[in-house]
Amino acid sequence: MNKFLWVIVGILLFSSANVFADPGVLSALTVTTNSGGEKEYSVTLQVLAFMTALSFLPAMLVLLTSFTRIVIVMSILRQAMGLAQTPSNQVINGIALFLTFFIMSPVFNKINDVALQPYLHEKITMQQAFKIGQEPLRKFMLAQTRVKDLETFLEIADVQVDSVTDVPMRVLIPSFVTSELKTAFQIGFMIFIPFLIIDLVVASILMAMGMMMLSPMIISLPFKLMLFVLVDGWNLIMGSLANSFGM
DSSP: OHHHHHHHHHHHHHHHHHHHHSHHHHHHSOEEEOTTSOEEEOHHHHHHHHHHHHTTHHHHHHHHSTHHHHHHHHHHHHHHHTOSSSSOHHHHHHHHHHHHHHHHHHHHHHHIIIIIHHHHTTSSOHHHHHHHHHHHHHHHHHHHSOHHHHHHHHHHHTOOOSSGGGOOHHHHHHHHHHHHHHHHHHHHHHHHHHHHHHHHHHHHHHHHTTOTTSOHHHHHHHHHHHHHHHTTHHHHHHHHHHHTTTO
16 A cells, blocks of 8 residues: 555656646746836736635635624624524625625725726736725725724834825734724624613513513513514614715
8 A cells, every 4th residue: 555655656746747847837937027127927827826815815805894894793783682593604694795795896896997907908917906906995994994003003013104005904904903893893882782771671570570580581582573673673784884884
């Protein structure tokens, strides 16, 4: 068995050596410098970089968009209503994903117009597209980020900037996420209050009636569901979340 494995490894190494020894393969993996001093990567390297970036897409969706605030508020709402698994995590993530697309659509359209389409039509290089495409996203993130959070991470990173627009992305991203967490918890606190009042009222009534062995959560759950339905809670939550981003 060990001999068989060594034979397989030898074949793979030999095949790899032959592939990289082919001049055609090496010519596809090139980096050239144009007259302006900028580096241009071959199409193969660009495709490789794009495929690598796709693996970071979930992290980018969470850290660079409105997804974080929405999914946290939805989770707090479920906890406030006393529902353990309803709606399920898949439903919450799906709602948060669609709301994120609606909220971020102006930013995505701007990136497509100023960066992606010119790059696909070979009007700008990949580096230029990456730099230009950052600006709409930076503008959105800066609008949602607190100055205090920016100052904290600028101090941690030991970075000095002349204006807010000069903040590097490695500082802006954690500052934006921190601000989103704080905003999400503030919204969640406001959502929690009416449901907490119902729990207190039901618990007080049960205590006055001497029903101490009966869980107040069982009695208050239908009242909380009724309240949420009567005020059209889902529509109210969705609209409030979208408006919290200035839509």
